[in-house]
Amino acid sequence: MTSGVGYTRDVFLWGISGIYLMAFASLYVQIPGLYGENGILPAKLVLQEKIDSIEELLDGAPTLMKLTPRLGLNAQGGMDLLCLTGMLVSFLSLIFSGARDTVAYTLLWMLYLSLYQVGQTFLWFQWDILLLETGFLAIIVAPFNLQLPKKWRMSPYHQHDSITLWLVRWLLFRLMFASGVVKLTSKCPTWWGLTALTVHFESQCIPTPLAWWWHQLPVWFLKLSCVATYVIEIPIPFLFFSPFRSMRIFAFYSQLILQILIILTGNYNFFNLLTIVLCISLLDDEHFKYKTERQSSWLVRIINTLASALVYGYIGYQTCHLFSLKINLSPSFSVTSSTAFSQPQFTAWLDWVVPWTMTLGAVSLGYEVIMAVYRCMMEKKAMQWRLVSVVQCVLFGAVSAGMLGISMVPHTVISKPAQQYLPRAIFSYRSTLQPFHLTNSYGLFRRMTGVGGRPEVVVEGSDSLEGDWQEYEFMYKPGNLSRTPPVVAPHQPRLDWQMWFAALGSYQHNTWFVNMAYRLLQGQPEVLQLLQHNPFPGQPPKYIRATLYHYHYTQNNGQEWWVREKKNEYFPPVEKDNPSLVQYLKHAKILEDDEDTKGKLEGKKRPRQSSYTHRFVTFIRMFIGQPDGFRFIMSLLAAALLIKIYNKYFW
Known part of the structure; x- marks a missing residue:
């Protein structure tokens, strides 16, 4: 008697491998412009210079980025290394079933968590924390794939697979x-x-x-x-x-x-x-046409x-x-x-039903554990192997019960009265584990924005305050009225996404926007590569400003997809040496004070030898550059598919 979900587990793990590959590849092509030394939101802002113990590694936001200086890497180089490693591991896991084990998914989760901790506002999306939580569950779902002697090897599928998939x-x-x-x-x-x-x-x-x-x-x-x-x-x-x-x-x-x-x-x-x-x-497995023992009367x-x-x-x-x-x-x-x-009626129903969802979860998990133990006892194996299977089910059942318990805290966010049914200790455990993002609360499309028209920030440059202002065209977000909306998923252009959020607020609450304007005034090539069109290819403009528009779809799809109306000034015209701008960026630690700069220049008088890791990461970055994210991801997925087909039919 089998659990009937062994192949289903493999499909799930294969899918997670593909998602990881997309996520790492999408982020990799944007690192120089977003997180580099001259990027919009340098990763060095949230990193310590050096750590000397495991306690410091886990202190605050745990991230492997704290170790990268020991490899001779700066913040951008460290992010590049983590992304490249994640791409390699997920690529191999996508192709080879033997690579889809607990070790691989532990490494992938650690890598993405490390990047998330330094990603700041560009990585603070619900799908990022969803990938972290799903990735941690993949560690529990995946097999160990231990290379034991043949007589000690067990089936790659286990009765507890149904518990972990639960x-x-x-x-x-x-x-x-x-x-x-x-x-x-x-x-x-x-x-x-x-x-x-x-x-x-x-x-x-x-x-x-x-x-x-x-x-x-x-x-x-x-x-x-x-x-x-x-x-x-x-x-x-x-x-x-x-x-x-x-x-x-x-x-x-x-x-x-x-x-x-x-x-x-x-x-x-x-x-x-x-x-x-x-x-x-x-x-x-039956749904995938795999043979099972299901025979319903x-x-x-x-x-x-x-x-x-x-x-x-x-x-x-x-x-x-x-x-x-x-x-x-x-x-x-x-x-x-x-x-x-009415709203009171819905609130009353929600307060009534959420405790029942908690009960439903506990009862359903208990049922899965009991059925898994029963299947273990019904297996046609020696008694010692059946006992081993039972122990595995009990162990994974206990782990699952713990995960269920701490997940109740974010689950009851939608109904605060339901939290009274939870032991106080669960809140403490969840708070302790929160830096690892094992469980999170969700809620997509909470409020609908753009009721009076979608707000869009249009960034413009000019060499004169009275001169001709020319627009910077972003890679994917609406700007040019006649440009066809793109198909870019599964790539996420994180700058374009943050421009959408910036339009809903003000630049005073978006430090990164002010720094982006400063980088455009400098003509930073890493940042310009995140844009579709630079109207100043020769030298950067003297002034930068931004205007808020409201965009609407056209009624008839002719030459233009959008119409727009000007609302107000979003960001006043500034020049690169504007004292208020420079002081603002120094206060945000994006620009360094003169004393800090002097100290670093003195440090450069004693050049350090470049490490092999630094040279490797730099070579890969120079070779790949900052390609179009969608094409880069599709190329990797196509390569994985071709290799998999070759291994199956021609190897």
């Missing part, structure tokens, strides 16, 4: 359920009025060409799509823990459809692909059919009731919808 399923539940409820707890009028999708496709960070077409769909259809989003994200995740396999598969395809639609209409880097990889935990099939009809019918009835769905056939077909419950 943790992935629990993470998926927390992600989707929280993403659904925060849309309503935020009290955003567009989500409550079901009009969020009438502005989403226009206001999202980097839309795709299909987003324009979806924006033109009838309002009634977009409101109905909003209802469908609520259904997929709030009630359907409860089916993740259904004892009926057909319901879990239904939940899988519901989530898959949602993620594919998001991929088609928005560039959300590797986030949606990572969510799809999490959804694999809902499947089993006619009674079980009848119960399954009746239960499915009851559950789907209940969800459908409540959806029609809570959103007042009504079909209109004349004068033209449409479906009207409106929210038929």
Whole structure:
């Protein structure tokens, strides 16, 4: 008797390897412009000069970057080395099944955590912490692959695989359920009025060409799509823990459809692909056409059919009731919808249901552990091997229970009253482990921005305050009115993303924006390579300014995709030697004081010999440069695919 998820586990680990490769490669091409010595937000700002003990390594934000000075590397070189190592390990794991083990995923997690700790605002995204949490679970899910003598070797698949994959399923539940409820707890009028999708496709960070077409769909259809989003994200995740396999598969395809639609209409880097990889935990080997011992009796099939009809019918009835769905056939077909419950009613329901989700998680995990132990005892093996399997199940069950416990703290963020059911010790344990980001809270698209038009910051340069101001064109974000929206995922252009957030606030709260303007005034090539078009190829302009515009989609897709209206000044004109600008950057430690500069110049009088690691990292950087992120990722994935095909069919 097997767990029936061995191949499913392999598919999950293979998917995580691909996500890691995308994440490391996407970040690598942007390091010089973002984190280099002359970058927008140098990594050296958050690094100590030297550490002398393990305690200092783990103190504060644990990161391997603290060790890179011992290899003769500066901050950029250290990030380059970590990214290159991550790309190599994930590339090998993507190709060879033997490389997908606990050691590999431990290294990948440590590398990405190390980069995250020094990434500052450019790495503070929910998909980054989601990758860290998923990556840590991959360490638990992955096999050890110990090279033991043949007579001592065990099967590469274990009964506890279903327990560890359950943790992935629990993470998926927390992600989707929280993403659904925060849309309503935020009290955003567009989500409550079901009009969020009438502005989403226009206001999202980097839309795709299909987003324009979806924006033109009838309002009634977009409101109905909003209802469908609520259904997929709030009630359907409860089916993740259904004892009926057909319901879990239904939940899988519901989530898959949602993620594919998001991929088609928005560039959300590797986030949606990572969510799809999490959804694999809902499947089993039978779904992949692998032989299992499943033989359902006619009674079980009848119960399954009746239960499915009851559950789907209940969800459908409540959806029609809570959103007042009504079909209109004349004068033209449409479906009207409106929210038929109040904010206090939803809050009361949420406070009631969240404790039950905690109970559901505990009961479901207990069931998985009991069934795994039962399968161990039913195995056709010698007694000592069955006892070893039982011990493994108990051990991984205890680890999973611990992970479930500390995950309850971020899970109950959506309903603070539910926290009273948690022991105080759990908060302490979670706080201690928080620097490692083992568990996190989520909630995507909490509030819909850009209701009156998507705000965009347009950066301009000029050689005279009264002269002709010319625009800097960013790589992917809207700027040029006639440029076709790009398809850039799974690459994440992190500068373009932060420009979207900057437009929602002010430059006073975005130190990196001020430094970006300064680097443009200097004509720093590393920063300019993050842009699509530099209007001053000869020498940098004397002045830089930024203006806030509101962009809207055109109604008819002709020569232009966008129209825009000027709102106000975002960043006043400044020149490179402006005293206020220089003092601001010195206060932020981005520019060094004269005394610091003098000390470093004196230090340079005693040149240090370049290390082999430094020369290697520098050579690779000179060889690769800063290529287009999308093409770079696609090239690596294509190479991995070709090697895998060659190994399978020609080796």
